Amino acid sequence: MIAEAIKTKSPSRSYTSTRNACKLCAPFGACIVFRGISGCIPLIHGSQGCSTYIRRYGISHFREPIDIASSNFTESTAIFGGRDNLELALSNVTRQYKPEAIGVTSTCLSETIGENVPMYIAQYEKDRSEREKNGGSKEPALFYASTPSYRGTHMDGFHEAIYSVVSKLAGTSVASENVEEPKHLNLISGFVSSEDLRELHKILSSFEMPYTLLPDYSESLDGGSWEEYQKLPKGGTPLESIRRMSSAVGTITLGESIPREHDASAWLESNFGVKAARVPMPIGIENTDAFFSQLTEFTGRPISQKWMDVRGRLIDAYIDGHKYCFGKKAIVYGEEDFVLAICSFLSELGIEPVLVATGAVSDSFKSRILSILKKNRSEPLVMDDADFVTMLEKAKDLSPDFVMGSSKGFYLAKNLEIPLIRCGFPIHDRMGGHRILHLGYRGTLNLFDLVCNTLMQIKQSSSKIGYTYI
Secondary structure: OHHHHHHHHOOOOOOOOOOOEOOOOHHHHHHHHHHOEOOEEEEEEOEHHHHHHHHHHHHHHHOOOOOOEEOOEOHHHHHHOOHHHHHHHHHHHHHHHOOOEEEEEEOHHHHHOOOOHHHHHHHHHHHHHHHHHOOOOOOOEEEEEOOOOOOOOHHHHHHHHHHHHHHHHOOOOOOOOOOOOOOOEEEEOOOOOHHHHHHHHHHHHOOOOOEEEEOOOOOOOOOOOOOOOOOOOOOOEOHHHHHHHHHOOEEEEEOOOOOHHHOHHHHHHHHHOOEEEEEOOOOOHHHHHHHHHHHHHHHOOOOOHHHHHHHHHHHHHHHHHHHHHOOOEEEEEOOHHHHHHHHHHHHHHOOEEEEEEOOOOOOOHHHHHHHHOOOOOOOOEEEOOOEHHHHHHHHOOOOOOEEEEOHHHHHHHHHHOOOEEEOOOOOOOOOOHHHOOOOHHHHHHHHHHHHHHHHHHHHHHHOOOOOOOO
């Protein structure tokens, strides 16, 4: 009886582990945000291996040195707790880097043993206030993001860090209360490339209204060469700009999948009445139109002619390349909002995503994808909480023409013997991954060229005759 019950209830396949995950760890996303804040250094509350992994992974994509401090857990720390380690790390980082801020992130280890990091930081700040009263120098602002890697993905860590910074600083401006601030706008970007951030600066500047872009690692993670090593590279969102986010005319967030508990724009709206608007990542004509329309609504200013000219060139390119794209099939994977935007873009080209995947666990991902791809001739296979081994198993019968996503999909593309169009994050096996432009009309035009040229290359390479004119 017992054996029969076990037999009937057991799944046909008994594995539960992820095999070649389609995601990264939560502390990684938080560290990228903290590097996008002026004068901020990330500090991992956990083992040295965690910070080493994040440094190495970030360096191989951005091709820049990335300092990530650590509270350096050892075996005894895991047993007796890491409070002393954290306080010593904060003191050492303050002395050695002289930062404007320190962003603390938790790890699997510190979360598993139940470290009360907010309490530790509160006590450290209380002691710090006493030190400053007694003539000590002003110490850096402290942020804390709870980011255990066993919960969520790097995107959860990314948005948790933004939330922690905004909820700590917004509304604490040191500017005089008698000085009326000019109207300004907030923009919270997703996990985009350094080149995308520079493009967002250009777009925002064209609306001629002051703004705060958070985070901004366009310089801090993609700067020029140095004659001497800089512990804290220039660039990043100024702390005072974050403090003033509470008085903006509105906050635009790129991406619609952010949990409300991690949504800084919702917090600003609830606490300060700053209007919040979520828009899809501006990839493709429809999504970019929505972004520009929201900018017009908040600023009261029209779209400049230069962007309309780029939009016109993009439409013309779509027409020119339609014959190469229509009816082709693609596999798309990556961060949830990025995948949604890429699918919308491919749909505009007449390309059908046949397998769409994200490493995040999401109840709404499939319904949103199906809504975007409702004109597909057949329903795509949609996977959340995905890994690349399972994706490969599912993809073999779908006859895709190419794969589109990060370098982590190389294994998938190689086994399917089809091209990988690299975009998103991370890109380790090519130069310039952090300089790929995805956003806006210009970014869409760049992706369009990549897709078209890849499809043309396939046609050339597979021809037995070979020809140069296609």
